[in-house]
Amino acid sequence: MGSLYGSLVVPRSRSCGRVFVVVVFCCLSFLIGSSLGSKARHFKWEAEYMFWSPDCIEHVVMGINGQFPGPTIRATAGDTIVVELTNKLHTEGVVIHWHGIRQFGTPWADGTASISQCVINPGETFVYRFKVDKAGTYFYHGHYGMQRSAGLYGSLIVDLAEGEKEPFHYDGEFNLLLSDWWHQGAHEQEVALSSNPFRWIGEPQALLINGKGQYNCSLAAHFSNSSSILCKLRGNEQCAPQIMHVLPNKTYRLRVTSTTALASLNLAIGNHKMVVVEADGNYVQPFAVNDMDIYSGESYSVLITTDQDPSMNYWVSISVRGRLPKTPQGLTILNYHPTSGSKLPTLPPPVSPLWNDYAHSKSFSNKILALMGSAKPPTNYHRRITLLNTQNKINGFTKWSINNISLALPATPYLGSIKYGLKNAFDHQSPPENFPEYYDVMKPPVNPNSTQGSGVYMLGLNSTVDVILQNANALDANVSEIHPWHLHGHDFWVLGYGEGRFSKKDEKKLNLKNPPLRNTAVIFPYGWTALRFVADNPGVWAFHCHIEPHLHMGMGVVFAEGVQYLKKIPRDALACGLTGKLFMNNKN
Numbered sequence: 001m002g003s004l005y006g007s008l009v010v011p012r013s014r015s016c017g018r019v020f021v022v023v024v025f026c027c028l029s030f031l032i033g034s035s036l037g038s039k040a041r042h043f044k045w046e047a048e049y050m051f052w053s054p055d056c057i058e059h060v061v062m063g064i065n066g067q068f069p070g071p072t073i074r075a076t077a078g079d080t081i082v083v084e085l086t087n088k089l090h091t092e093g094v095v096i097h098w099h100g101i102r103q104f105g106t107p108w109a110d111g112t113a114s115i116s117q118c119v120i121n122p123g124e125t126f127v128y129r130f131k132v133d134k135a136g137t138y139f140y141h142g143h144y145g146m147q148r149s150a151g152l153y154g155s156l157i158v159d160l161a162e163g164e165k166e167p168f169h170y171d172g173e174f175n176l177l178l179s180d181w182w183h184q185g186a187h188e189q190e191v192a193l194s195s196n197p198f199r200w201i202g203e204p205q206a207l208l209i210n211g212k213g214q215y216n217c218s219l220a221a222h223f224s225n226s227s228s229i230l231c232k233l234r235g236n237e238q239c240a241p242q243i244m245h246v247l248p249n250k251t252y253r254l255r256v257t258s259t260t261a262l263a264s265l266n267l268a269i270g271n272h273k274m275v276v277v278e279a280d281g282n283y284v285q286p287f288a289v290n291d292m293d294i295y296s297g298e299s300y301s302v303l304i305t306t307d308q309d310p311s312m313n314y315w316v317s318i319s320v321r322g323r324l325p326k327t328p329q330g331l332t333i334l335n336y337h338p339t340s341g342s343k344l345p346t347l348p349p350p351v352s353p354l355w356n357d358y359a360h361s362k363s364f365s366n367k368i369l370a371l372m373g374s375a376k377p378p379t380n381y382h383r384r385i386t387l388l389n390t391q392n393k394i395n396g397f398t399k400w401s402i403n404n405i406s407l408a409l410p411a412t413p414y415l416g417s418i419k420y421g422l423k424n425a426f427d428h429q430s431p432p433e434n435f436p437e438y439y440d441v442m443k444p445p446v447n448p449n450s451t452q453g454s455g456v457y458m459l460g461l462n463s464t465v466d467v468i469l470q471n472a473n474a475l476d477a478n479v480s481e482i483h484p485w486h487l488h489g490h491d492f493w494v495l496g497y498g499e500g501r502f503s504k505k506d507e508k509k510l511n512l513k514n515p516p517l518r519n520t521a522v523i524f525p526y527g528w529t530a531l532r533f534v535a536d537n538p539g540v541w542a543f544h545c546h547i548e549p550h551l552h553m554g555m556g557v558v559f560a561e562g563v564q565y566l567k568k569i570p571r572d573a574l575a576c577g578l579t580g581k582l583f584m585n586n587k588n
């Protein structure tokens, strides 16, 4: 039986002791900050395809060092992470993106193919070296083609620097990395999505918690009317649920991240409330919920108190939201000591809100506010870019477009072509800042024909940028979908969500007082989301829908800022395309 136990009773809040020496040491290290204890953490990783059974059915998955999900990185704020990644795939490149890490001063380590680096070729090794400057719950994943869908992901947890204290107390912690799984391989999915006629990938076959799921059985079979069979708790280590073993009357921190390819999820724990304290590596004003939505690309920490009857066990469930669910609930068990971990809960699993109860989702999103004392956004912006999200056609192929441009990535990474002024590397026309007044976001596009482009929004270094993400109707009437947008290289403030087309009157409703800082924000069907960020990180950064097939279909844009101020970009990152040629010519 897979068992999931965090640090069982490890007090996380550290305080300076009473003994003088300890006081001096603690307080000194507090004053000096993270620099004292910070260190380099080295990892040697090999990315490879392997046979694995995430939902008890054997498939090819992408793993790291023989593990799926990949190894968890645990570091302390201020540390330098060094990952020597060797590509052991036979015939395909690879990169890894460190989701939520801003990469200040190391934009070439962001791990985005065609944007921040060339893919690592089979047999080659690339060294990712970057600082984790902010404590929080993060993850990493492939960012080339649909390698995240193939299973290339894992957790990255950054603890507070020595001497610093969390604004909440907990006794132990668990890590829940959530994902979705298809039986159709990622390559076949790529071809399906890029074919004419278009073939949609459909809904996932299983939801995974820490890479483990149940396909044709259910842990809660005895509660359902269907003939589904009871899953085994023991036997197949690769798919047996990891039981969460807890002691009564303690507080646990659950670090929850979603790296789903498609599914928006709702997480609930039978009989237990969750207090949300962190979102995307930033503290939030704590609030309690019975269930919570989590979109692809997001991370949260929630606190649970084990104050229920210890002679029982409880369900931990994840279910699909925002799309007609065709995937069974993902389940595991919260097991109270000394009750046996194999005792199934006596109550049925939590019933998740209806998939299209968006009022419920919006109410959750609107509760997320910055913890008092958090950094506030600048009160004014220099530039506002409105990004209309539409589903389109290009020569009969189905795409997603932003202001009528579907993103097509160039062969030479932007970081190199912008730095070295290579004019032919991509489309130098700046993409549109807005969409036409007459466009009706409530209806399918009148003229769905779109174009592909590789254009970049060039942002003034240190300028304040507002982005209004505008959702619209897809190609079919009465369909508008959820899209979680993720920004690389920055956190942004989420100033607000609204219905219909963003207009002048919405301006007054924006929250400049305590908006949460995040790196991923959702747009609800037929709605808008307003974001603000400061372009203070020289580099080239992707901003895109975190739904993997949607990005594959062009749903993203690229921001560049201050690239000319970058002194030395490691040549290893740019040894392909026109930069590769440039380096070769310079050598001769």
Ligand SMILES: O=C1O[C@H]([C@@H](O)CO)C(O)=C1O
Pocket (backbone or CB within 6 Å): 200, 474, 481, 550
């Ligand atoms: O991009 C998508 O395509 C399908 C559908 O719109 C067309 O089959 C779907 O549900 C998406 O999210």
